Amino acid sequence: MPAITLPDGSVRDFAAPLTGTALAAAIGPGLARAALAMKLDGKLVDLARDIDHDAAVTFVTRKDPEALELIRHDTAHVLAEAVQALFPGTQVTIGPSIENGFYYDFARNEPFTLEDLPTIEAKMREIVAANELFSREVWDRDDAIHFFQERGERYKAELIQDLPVSETITLYRQGDWIDLCRGPHMRGTADVGTGFKLTKVAGAYWRGDHRNAMLSRIYGTAWRDQKELDAYLHQQEEAERRDHRRIGREMDLFHLQSEAQGSVFWHPKGWRLYRTVEDYIRRRQNAAGYDEVRTPQLVDRSLWEASGHWEKFRHHMFIATVEEEPDVTLALKPMNCPCHVQIFNHGMRSYRELPLRMAEFGSCHRYEPSGALHGIMRVRAFTQDDAHIFCTEEQIGPETVRFVKLLSSIYQDLGFPDFRVKFADRPDVRAGSDADWDRAERALHEACATAGVAYTENPGEGAFYGPKLEFVLRDAIGRDWQCGTLQVDYVLPERLDAEYVGEDGARHRPVMLHRAILGSFERFLGILIEQYAGRFPLWLAPVQVVVASIVSDANDYAEDVAKRFRAAGLSVTTDLRNEKINAKVREHSLAHVPVIAVVGRREAEERRVSLRRLGVERQEVLGLEETVTLLASEARAPDLL
RNA sequence: GCCGACAUAGCUCAGGGGUAGAGCAACUGAUUCGUAAUCAGUAGGUCCUCGGUUCAAUUCCGAGUGUCGGCACCA
DSSP, X not given: OOEEEOTTSOEEEOSSOEEHHHHHHHHOHHHHHHOOEEEETTEEEOTTSEEOSSEEEEEEOTTSHHHHHHHHHHHHHHHHHHHHHHSTTOEEOOOOEETTEEEEEEEOSSOOOTTHHHHHHHHHHHHHXXXXXXXXXXXXXXXXXXXXXXXXXXXXXXXXHHSOTTSOEEEEEETTEEEEOOOOOOSBGGGGOSOEEEEEEEEEEGGGOTTSOEEEEEEEEEOSSHHHHHHHHHHHHHHHHTOHHHHHHHTTOEEOOGGGTTOOEEOHHHHHHHHHHHHHHHHHHHHTTOEEOOOOSEEEHHHHHHHTHHHHHGXXXXXXXXXXXXXXXXXXXXXXXXXXXXXXXXXXXXXXXXSEEEEEEEEEEOOOOGXXXXXXXXXXXXXXXXXXXXXXXXXXXXXHHHHHHHHHHHHHHTTOOOEEEEEEXXXXXXXXXXXXXXXXXXXXXXXXXXXXXXXXXXXXXXXXXXXXXXXXXXXXXXXXXXXXXXXXXXXXXXXXXXXXXXXXXXXXXXXEEEEEEEEEHHHHHHHHHHHHXXXXXXXXXXXXXXXXXXXXGGHHHHHHHHHHHHHTTXXXXXXXXXXXXXXXXXXXXXXXXXXXXXXXXHHHHHTEEEEEETTOOOEEEEEHHHHHHHHHHHTSOGGGO
16 A cells, blocks of 8 residues: 655555545645646656555646656647648657757658648647647557557557567557657646747658658747747847857858858958957967967878878868879868878977977868858868877876866856866777777776866767867857867877887877867857857957047047057047937947947047947046056956956 | 758848839938937849740749758768
8 A cells, every 4th residue: 555755755645556646636636736747756657647556756747847848748749639630641750858849750741831830830729728638558569560550650660669678668648649659748738838839840860860761840849838938939039139140240240152152251350350269279379388380271182091081081071183183183171180290290209299289270171061051150161279289198198187277268268167078989980990999088088087077978979080078168048069179099190100209219109189179260259259149358359449429520539549549459440420429329339349439529628538338328438548558458368467 | 961941232121924112221412419320312133043934024833053940960
């Protein structure tokens, strides 16, 4: 006879097994109304499940974090029912809850379009209003397979076939509609509520494999109520406003055009931003003991064959030939590493030179599939803040520690204090022996331990030549971006025959650590633009100050002020147009200029300036020389403070 | 690469089988003004490209290209 422990520690004894619904009712009518599901000994299950043994039970109500997942999953089921009601012959496949919502993949000859969504959504609301109750049924495996095959649901049949034999096959019924599902579900479709919306349609491969059929996916978002939904939709609009493509255009930073697909045209302001970041990274790396180099763009095929890129990477490389030399095949470098090894190999290296940290702002080209291109974030021509550390196996640990320290400090300076680390180990397709991989993975694990780096596993995602650490930034609106990387490579030094003379006078292979902090400048600048929504801190802002005159009598003085600012190293423009100061302030505020220096007759007479900071209405009037000193110091890069 | 949507002025967008429309921006003139839009005027277009249907296509149809949203890809 079940003795049930509740979250407050109290224990209730019951004479016979009872359902969660009954238990909730026994506790109180308020709970009976609010309970959507329960946690039975920590496992989330339907309220209708029997509790037949001594157990700990916690009820899940709408307020609980688990509720969102239940709501989203149930909404996906409602979507599937609606679609099958409206479009007979459509097969169902899978429909999980995801971050912020859910999706459902359907198999249908004619894919769904955006125009179908309002109809489907209306049907969904009918189903929700009807409050069809969810009921769970345990089926015999073969019966279930047979059942779905009979109904022409071959994807569902395939899913069951692939389930382990030990798995209990459960089907959930809601009204007349039935689906294979692990559960749990809420009480009925009314529990979904009204806070959902279908958002987009997309193609998606069955089981995520591009060799399989393409299914028609419908995405939706679902929340506890209309208010939460509205808040989410509002947040989406905010994210759109920060889109780097929009801000890039509005702030005149860069553009893209089809004649150079996947390559960025940097405009003066964008290039200033780019150089600010590049100069900063260069200073940091110089200070951290890196030597900067520059290597060729076009390199003969033979080097790529030797490095292994020709075999593994050729389809992502741009190949160049000249008519005059038909036997020569060159390729634009997709990575810098083989070239760096050429510099390492030039002359005899001694163990005394290790660790040798070779950095390059390496301009690379990779052929990316057209569908992968995205603004300046995913391009075909990009520049890495790349470096290779040639070292001994013993030096992997200390070098990892140094690198992680440098990287965290740089992320901090650039406005990303929050990042995490993933450990990516050997992929299926790889170069090098298993023994090499064992050594490399072990070395990196040990290095993490030494560096005190906590990481999560990312199995099978290593580079083809070695395992890697991936450094993932968290941005201002909670999105993750993998930027930094540290890869241990025993393979390339071997393939390209890199050697140094050891203490013992014999020749040894160095280990190579491939590492980047930003990854690609193009992508990182895209992230940076979205992080700050174009409102950069003073040191990064492409235009730091606009000197705006109020009357034309103050124009000469405004020019003077700008000249003084410029001499102090600030990026300044003047606005002497015949416009009202209101208009000027508005325009430059919309353009995210951090400081507007307003000068009128008064300032000109007194050699002062009125400073207005972006987003701040209050002004401060200061002497010119004082202002120059103040702004110059505020605009200093964090490493120069 | 795959599925879908979209492509009209510098930008945001409307329109529609028969001289192409707005707002903002640009340009010209007037205005000299104190911290988020001064007024008036002018100019601006291969309606993505190529083909088809039609007396007539920017509009309808087809193909291509590009962009966007996903999927796959990101070594």
